[in-house]
Structure formats: C-alpha cells, structure tokens
Amino acid sequence: MRYIIFFLLLLSNPAWSGSVEKPAADHSPEAQLAAFEVTEGYEISLFASEENQIANPIAMHFDGKDRLWVLCSLVYPQLVPTEKADDKIYILEDTDNDGRADKTIVFAEGLNMPTGFVPGDGGVYVGEGSDLVFLKDTDGDDKADSKKVIFSGFGTNDTHQNINSFTWTPDGELLYCQGLHAFSRIETPWGIKKLDEHGVWRMRPRRLQLDPFRGVAGQNPWGIAFGHWGEGFVKGNGTSISELTPVAVPTLNRANELEIGKTAIKAMGALVVDSPALPDDIQGDILIAGYYAHVIDRMKLYPDSSGHRTENVPPLFRTDHSSFRPVDIKTGPDGAIYIADWYNPIIGHYQASLRHPDRDKVHGRIWRVTAKNHDLLERPNLASLSIETVVSKLGSPIRYERDRAREILSEKPTKEVIAALDKWTTQTDDEHHLYEALCVYAWHETVNPGLLERLHKAKDPLARAFAARVAGRWQDRLPKAESYIAASIHDPHPRVRLEAIVAAGYSKSPALFAKALEALDHPVDRFIDTALAQISYYQKPVWFPALKAGTFQTKKPEHLAFALQTTAGSDAAGTARTMLADPQFESIREILLILLSQSRKPTDQVTVLTGADGNAKVLEALADAVALHKLIPKPIPVELETIIKSDKPETRAAAIRLAGLWKVKDQAAFIAESLQSENSQVRNEAVAALGKIKGAGAIETITKAATQSNDASFHQASLDTLAALDTKKAAALAAALVNKATTQPQLKSIVTPFIRKTSGLDMLAAALESSGAELTPEQSGNIRTVIGNAGAYSAKLDAFLGANAPGDKIGIPEYSEGLIAKLASEVKKGDPDHGKQVFQNGAISCIGCHQVGNQMASLGPDLSAVGAGLPVELIIEAILWPRRQVKEGFLSSVITTKSGQVISGYIQKENKQRVSLRDAATGAVTTIAGNDIAARVDAGTLMPPGLTANLSREELIDMVAYLTTLKGK
C-alpha cells in the first residue's frame, strides 16, 4: 500500500512522462523512417520537412486546390521579450504530384503564437493568443493582406491550452477548444460569453454567435472529429475521447464528460477514417495522434444507443524515436493519411523549463501514410470547378471531396450557391446528398424549410437526427421549427431524440422544454440523461418562473420531477410546498418531499418528517439539510419517536441518524439500546448518533459496545465517533482492538479513524506504546499499507511499527543529487522482473494507486509510459521525495471538518454548497457540505515521503529498473 503512495509520487513528478526526452542522435527523416514500426500493409513516406520551412507544425488543413496549409509557431511556448513574434502559416504544394511537397508559400507572417487555424469563408481563421482573427488575401497573391480581430478575450494563462483544434462542423459552425487554465470573456453582439477552464467554443461566423460548451473530454481538449452524418467527437490531450452532442448546450453547468473511449496513454487530435485509398477494415476507425508515446492510436467506433462506444485495436504505427510527436491527422487529396509531426524531444509544458535548450525549434515533419496494394486517388482540384460542379461534388463518395466542396462553397456568393443547391436538391433523393446540401444552406445561414422537411422525414435515423439539429439552429427563423423538434423527441431512434433534446434546449419556450422532457418516456441512456440535464439548467430561467407562475405544465409529474431534481437548490422548496398540496403530483411525492427538505423553514422540516411515512430516502434528505443548512426544527416533531422505532432497519437507521444530527437527548437511551441491534447499519448509525448527542456516559457506552463486538465496520464507526469526542480514549480502545485484528480490512477499520484526525496517528502510536502491544510483522505490514494507501504518514507510528520490521531498509534519505546519480547508476544493473514483483506485490502495493497498462487504479498518475525515455533520475526523485514536484491533476486537497475530521484526496466535484473528494483513506467519494469545512489546504501529492522507506536498496533499484521498462507499448 505504501508503495501505492510511492507511485503517486512518481506520478506526481511530471517529468517522467514521455514528455521530456533526450534529443535524437540523428535528426534526419531517414533515421525517423527507419525507426517507424508500421502495421503490415501500410507504408510511410515523407511529405515535407524543415527543408520546406515547416519547423514545429501545430496544425494543418488541405484547401480546395489540394494544397496543404501548415501552421508553425516558434514563439511557443513563450515569446522572448527581445524577439519579434514572427510565426507563420505556410502553404505547401506538391506541384509534380510525386507525394512530396516541392513548393512553399508563406501565407501569413508576424503572428504571435497562433495555436490553431482553419481556412474558410474566403480567408483563414486563426487563434492567436487572446484573439480570434480573420486573415484574408484580398488580391489573390496567396499572401494575407488583411487582418481583422473577430473576437478577443480568450485566456492565455497556460499557452498550450490556448484556443486550438479549429474544425468546421459539416454545416459551417467553427469549433475550437480551450484548456484548464484558460479563463475567457468575450464581448459579442449577443452578449458577453464566458468559459472558465476547459471546453469547446462553437462559433457561427456569419451571425457572430459564440457559445461555450462545458463537459468535453479531459482538462485540455485538443482535437475534434466528425462522423459520416456529422456526429461530433472531442479528444482531450489526456486519454479520453467523448461525445459532443449531449453537451452542446451553453449552460454554465459543467456536465460530467461523456467518455466513449480512451487511448492507453495521453494522445490528442482525432480523425474518422473515410478514404477509398485505404483498406476496408480501417474505414470508420478513429485515428489519434499519440504525441506522448510516439504512436498513431487506432480505435473502432460503434454506435451505442444514442451515442457511441469504441474499442482499441493495435496502433497504425509507432516508434521509439524520441522526437516523433504527432499532433494532427488529416486525409489528403490522394486518399493518404497525413500526419503533422511537431518533432520535439520535449513536449511537456509543465514538465520542463519553457526555455529548455532541448526544445527543438528547427525541425518539423509531415508524414504520409499509404496502403500497399491500394491505388491513390486522383487529386480533385475542386477549386477550379464551377459552382454547379462543386455542388454536385457534395454527392461524391469521397469524404475529402465533400469536405472541400463545402469549404469552397462557403466562400462563394450566397445567391449563386443557393441557386445551384436549389437545383441540385431537386435532382436527387439520396438522403446523404440532402444532408450535404442542408449543411451548405446552414453554412450560408439560409433557411430552407422544404429541404429540412425532407430530411426530417428521411428513412435513415442519422439523417433525421441531423434535421433535428438544424431545426434547433434555425428556430428563430424557421417556420414551425418547434413542431419538427417536438416530433423528433418521440422518434423511434435514440440518436434523433438526443439531437431533438439539444435542439429544444435553445428554445425560449417552456412548452418546448416540457416537450423535450417527454423523452423520459422512452429508454434513457447516459447521453440523453446528460442532454436533458444540460437543457434543464440552461432553460431554468424560462421554465422555473413559469412553474412558479403556474403556467408551466409537463405531460407527467415525473417529467417535472426530473427538471426540479436535476437543477434544484433551495429555491425549489417553495414550489415543492405548493405542489405537495396538489393531488395531481401524488406520484412524485417522494421527490417533492426531498426538495422541500432543503427549505429553511422549520415548519417545512416537520411537514417532511410527517409526510415521509418512514421513507428512508426522505429522511436522508432531512439529514442532508442539517449538514448543508444547519436546519434543526424546533421543537423536535413528536413523529420522530414513532419513526425511530420502525421495524424497517433502513428507516430506523435513517431516523437514528436524524436524531443524532438534531441532537435529540430524549432518544439517547433508545439509541444506546440500538447498539445491540442485529442490523449493522442501525448499529453504526446509533454509535454515530450517540457521538453527536454527547450525552453522559456516551464514551463508556460506546467503548463497551465496541469491545464486545467483532464487527469491523462497527469498530470503525465507534472509533470515528470516539476520536471526535476524545481521541486519546479512542486510541486506547484501538490499541486494545488491534490485538484481535490481523487482516488488512480489520486493521483498516481500526486505523482509518486516526488517519482522519489531526495528529491521530501519533496518538495511536502513543497508545500502542503504552499498552505494550506487540504486533506481528504481518500486523505491522498491514497497518503500514493502510496508512500508505491513504497518503498519510506519522513518524511516531512508523517508528513503532519499524521496531518490529526486520532488515536493511532504504529509509528516507536526505535529498541529494549525488545519491540520485549513484542510485541511477545501480539501476542499470537492476532486475526489472524482480522490480515488477516489488511494484505489484511488495510491502508497498504501488498498483493500488497507479495504473500500469490495463491494471486500473485511479488515485495516482498512470505509469504505463513512465519509462518512455524519462530520465531515470527523475523517476528516483519522484519515488523518494514525491513532494518535490507534483503532476497536474494530482494535487490533493486536505479538508478539516468542523468536527475535526481530516480528509485528504482529490477533489472530484465542487460547488458553493458541497465538495466531493475521493477520500484517500477509503477510496470512496466523500461529500462534505461547505458549511462543515473548517479548513482546506490544497496540498501536494497524496503520495507521502517514506512509502519506500521499508524497501531494501536492492528492491528499490529493481523497482526503478522495472519502471524504466514501461514505455506504454
């Protein structure tokens, strides 16, 4: 267990990732090519390199002339003050069609750390620090000569999270991402738009509409891809990829991300493969740029209810070359896959100095992956064609052509484009053609009710789903938009319902919101549930006032219950009070009582208690209200006396808990009797309640009951309670109980209460010492594991336990670079196989917290690729002195409650009222009311120093040797 922590440590050191590696010995493209390990049937060739001027490519796009546009930034990661920012966008051409770029045009220069771009609308949109700018070549010489700031105010607090991944939706909405440290405020004609931390922006350029979406993949989303019918996916720069549609609602509520898959190791960017020049078995797969582990990840994509799921398959290719850093993937005009290689041994923005001289600012590569035995496609050069012909290309079977066709049409005069589309759509009934046409109408912000109607009635559910989406987009201009959306809410296919819910979310009509809630009458999956929750939040300013005014009706009370329950704070209590008096809401009485329990009126507490009728959930809600709002009714309702004697154990347990929280002294005697209950939940609640009531003799009563009991959970409950009343006496009891406890779960129950108490472990050590307890090595080992797993440490207890531990241990040495160097040299002779055993099975079970490969653990950073070129010195440092550096996302918080409990763990979720954190002591998510927090420290890693103290030097060396073999393959 201790090792767990230890690994946390490791984790905690950012530097080991594959994010800081040594530069390659040979920088030539040939050396890189030789190092690629490619899936059978594919070949890789070089399309462009620094010889074509493209050092450090960040993003790329093909244009209608089949030229490759590449954005490069040498200013990244931070402008040197004495230098002039001069980043560029290049256009690469392969004029002789030999698969190798031979002409470079500088389209734009003098840019200041651009992190994303996309051509379209007759120019190029660029994310340049705080600005979204539009560059245009007005005289046709392929050089930008006009620059306009469209929006300004995007966050730049952490430049690798600046706006990025510029991607057109098929219907001409521009999406881009921002990361965790970006705090953006944008003035738009539609008001000020805000996005704090990570999310996706959606912009409709012609209307200057900008909307932020919260709840996409990971903390630093980077990469957006679309399926055949415009299904959106977002890749984070961590492992996860998530579904976009359900969170495409601009509410301030941050949804839980809807992960549909994850790569083995951090990776970014995504492409849905769709090219006739590639084998059948890869079509529809998602390719991901594995910048961290030098790999092109590949996953199968399957529909799953209203969303998707994925399945990882072996990567397309990988390499050990330290500088291969794929960051963007696109399909080319020849049907090949193109990969932008940032080429850098150091990618870590956190993990290495931003001025580290090993940051490569010289090289950059574009690779081209082709399939053996498959013909390449002829480059279409759509830009040379007439508008009518380009429109007809919307019907091309080749995705590349359709994508370019839409982009080309985006820059043509609306009138001519629409005329051509009007004509084309009368000549085809192919539903996908109609989908493509609708995309271009939407791009030109031209409403076409007839075409929408046709798609709305399409046979293919994904066509209908898209129609629902566009009806949402057009609803301020489309006649009868609401009726399309309303009809789609009851579509037989869940994907259509999902899109319709999101579309309804944009309406200002309470009636349409009520209609959307009818989706609850169909099967509800996690995507639909989230979409409904998000629109409930977003539309609350519409439906909630209507509800209070008596003008909001849902088809069923359960629909209203969903909206109320999802979004309710204490402001819902008044509504619940009124509705409780109305017989039509009888079926949702439980939910209404729960809502009313949050009321601050003592009379409401009485109403809830009497109305609860022994319903344990309602009683729990009352208990919750005590914690959140300190609500205690006066006088205590007499009904409690009856309920507490209920025959149903869960009712009785909940009532006892309530009696404790309300400090009902009259019930103390009865509760003391319940210590002997046959039901363990009742016993545990009883002991906690006695601790809250603090009656005379409580300590003795509890001590006695605990001594007589053999139930580990009761021991823990008793010790938790006693520790709050009198830690010394609790420690004395624990010392007595330890003698009878041998297994890890038993000892965990006894030790955990002291982990949670300030100086608790020191007191436990003192009690053990004075009781003369003699622990077996097994007991000592188990206690160490429990403490280690919790990320706790007590020198005193360690000394006590250590007295029983044999052998020559590494201990906690003083930090010294010399020692690190010495150990590092020994690691070369270490035994990785033995080290693996130490890691997995030793006195310190590292894998309790750290994931390696598919062994799941969530407390510490994933170590699957810790050895991927990471200096061994940094691994050693992180293990022995974990607090010296802490990995992003693994900063733990320590909360001290007003009752003196100390809980440490990673914050999972927090708002003004509650904080949820994964308690390192129990592994469970604990929720603490804001009111109960006495102190909070956002600390460092959970991995405490000393986890490895009990290892022998040999074991430590072997374990490090093992870790260095982990390359994430």
Next chain:
Amino acid sequence: MRYLTFLIFTVISIPLCGRSEPQRVEEDFFNGTDLSGWKGNEGFWTVKEGAIVGHSDSKISKNEFLWSPVKVKDFHLSLEVKLEPNTCNAGIQFRSRPINDYGQARGYQADVGQNVWGRLYHEHGRKKLDWRGAGEAAVKPGEWNHYEILAVGDRIWTAINGKLSVAIQDPKADLEGQIAVQIHSGPPQTVQYRNLKLTHNPAVSLAGMSEEDLNAALIPPEDIKNSAAIIPRSVSPGLEERRSLPHFKNGFQTGKNPVIVLTGGTDVVKQSRNGYLETLLTRLSGNKPVLVRNLGWQADTVYAQQRPREFGTHFDTLNRIDASIVIATFGQMESLDGVQKIPDFLAAYRTLLDEYERKTKQIVLVTPHRFEKPESDLLPDLTAHNESVEKYSEAIRELAKERNYICVDLKNFEVAGQTLDGIHFTDQGHWKLAFETVSQLTGAAPLSGDAVNESGAFSDPQLEALRQAIVKKNFLWHQHWRPTNWAFAYGDRQKVPSSHDHRPGKPRWMPKEIDQIIGLIENAEGDIQTLNNQIK
C-alpha cells in the same frame, strides 16, 4: 530562434556566474576597541570586551541602528550575537541604507529575538521576506549565537549556529548597501555583537552545504510569492513627490510626468493596439513625458473584471504604477441588460471607483456610445438598446458630477459606419473616438480630425512613427502586465519546472524575464519622447 534563446539564457545567467572579483576580507570592519567609522545615535552604543554593545535603559520608541560605512554587494558576514532578554528584538541590516538623519534603515534585516530569530525582514519596505525561521531551533537563548549572512546576487541565505535558516532568491533584490546592527524599539534590553568578519565576493557555501544544495533550498520571497508583475514606480523617477494632485482643480491637464491609466473592456484593449488616443495624449503633453498604462481587459464591466489568480487588486495595480489619472470607459455591454439594472450598475460602478479613489481622485468617465445598426441582417440590431444607452449615459454623467470627475460624453458621437459589429469600433472609428475624447478633455485636440488616412495611419510620417513607437511600447507593456503563461509566472503553477531554469539549482527565469521587460519599456518610452520632441 534557437540562438536567440541561448542568448537570453546567457543574459540571465550573468548575475549568477559573472563574478570575477576576487575574494577579499574587509580589514578593520570592526576594530574591536572602538566604534571609529561606525555611526549611531548618542547614548546607545559602546564597546566592551571586544564586543559592540547596544543598550537601552528605558523603553525606546524608535529602532536604533549603528551603521558601518562599508558598502557591500556580494558578501559573507559572520558574527556572534547575544540578546538579553531573548524576548526583545534586534537584528543585522545588510545591503541597506539610512533613510533619514535619525539613521533609520531601509533594506534587508537578518532578525534576532524570540520568534523572529533566523527570519528575513525588509525594514521600512517590503516587510516579511522569509518567515520560516528554521534557524530558531538552533538558538541558545540569552547566550552567544553564531550568525552568518551570505548574499550573492539575488540569492540570500542566513545560518544560525551552523543551521541554514533563510534561503531566498529575490527578483527584487537590493544588490548593494551598508551593514548596520539594531536595537529594536521597545523595553530595555542589551544586545552584543562580536567577532565580526566581513568577506567580499565569498565562496558560495554555508552551514556545510554546497552551492548546489544551497540553490536547491531557495524559495521566492513572501511578497513575490503572492504578487503580480507590475511595473514598479522606478520607471518614472520623481513620482514619489506627487502624492496629492489637485482634484481637477484646473480641468484636465496632463501635469508633469503623469501616469494616465485607461480602463474598460475590449475597445479599451484595442486602444492600446491602435495607439490613437495615446498619440494625442502624448502630443498634448508637449515636452513633458506622459506615461500611459492601458489596463483595459476584454469584457470588463463594472460588475466583473476577470483576472488570473494572484493578479492583485485594481488598487494594487494603480498604486504600483503610481496612477495619477484614470480614464474609465464602462456601460456599453452593461446597457444591454436594460434600464431596470441602472441602480445595480451605479452601485457596482461606485464600488469600482471607490477603489480607484484610494489611489487618485482624478478620474474621467467616458459614457457608452450608441449602437450602430449592422449591415448584415444576420446580426442582432442593437439600436433597439440605444434608449438604454442614453439612460446609462445620463446616470454616468450624474455620477461624474456627484463625484467631481470629468465626463467625456459620447451622446453626439456619430457611430454610422464606424463599427464592425454594431458595438466595437473599426480603426477609423477608434481614431474618431480618440479625437472626440481628447477634444472634450481639452477643448481642442492637438491634431486635426483628418490626420489619419484611410488605411488607419497618420498621413504625417513623423506622427505615424510616434504612433508605431507607442504601439510597440504597449505590446511590451501587455507582455509585462499580463504575460502569457501567467499560471507559471505568478499563478498556481509556479512550482512546476516551466518557469524555472533547466540548470542545477533551477532558479526561475520567467519572473526575471518579465521584469527585464521593464527596461525594454523604458527604452521604448525614451524613443516615444524623442520622436515626440522631434515633431514641430
């Protein structure tokens, strides 16, 4: 690019490895018999048995210092100190200077006394710099204690009885000054200092630790840990005398060496990029330099001004740059909320202005302008809100009157054809706005309204050169005031490697580099002044 990066490294590393002067022990730093050369107030200081004795019989109200005449830069000072009773307070000033005839000190103080032993204080200045007090554990109360101070460049360490106590790397380091010993104000006490040994250009080693280990122990000083990078007042010498300016007694005047601050939302940010207003203000000030600090921030409103963590308050900023005039532009986006929110608007505006007023009462309020009907019917027509704009403007005019501010009233400002989206100005619109603003402030702008041509440049090349110099300066100011990667420079990611050097000891290059921009700004402002003076 790579070469430039190296260059910067080299520049930064100079203070660390550029020491070439030989080690030298200061002879007769204290001669052991009398206080010749030292300077202190009568009645407090004597020499007994080879020790400097500081003594007060009765309660004293001011700190007493005994000053050595020797100037120190990089040095090691070793001495023994005995404080009786230990509950009193003394200390050793270094790299300090007397700030008045009484001999009071400004600068670093290695502290002596119960609960302050082994801490580093900055007397009459920045106060607590390293307050961990690790060395106190080694102190023998009431007895002789061996105290060492090692200061090399921006790195400062102390040790007591061989235990390392202070270890800071100070980006705002005082690099030279004098040494003085102290008796702290308070009850009667006796403090003795003996065996004083001062070594210039010492080897970097202390308390048995190597330079590498000492470097590893360095942390930033407490006041830097929590503060933002704000251009310090030293940019404009002589500003300290200008504490209270007349509250626009004689109307808007740029006075001598004023610091004019612009606040507001996105269009104020853009003013820093187009430089029109600042060019006019610079022309207005004639040969007296005017410093303009654009503190605009996108989407700032009176209700909310989003800033990164640890950015500091508006008052902090105004105070540090020693603002003398604030020109505030608010109300445009706020007016979209409708007239019913005007009371909220005024309340929030007053709160903001109260904060400004802690620094200066010379405040100009600019009203919002009318919205323009956009060309595209795909954009919302905000002219429906123009009545609201007028009501907000009225409220702002009243507010300015009530507080005795100047109001720039854009009631009659013509917006037709001047906006990009109905709200935000085009370059031409910005020029017209700047011209209108300065015309209202002074009665007549110093240039003609058609000085800017269609492309947005001044037709007069000298004026255009001035504007470009201003834009360049503002770019630097922006980099300094709100640098990118804030989280690493001053926010919650200071400890990760990003902002630190990659070399042993890992000092932080980023705050240093951001501070270096101050010099670049000063140069740019010199250029502005030169260009301005060249214009007839």
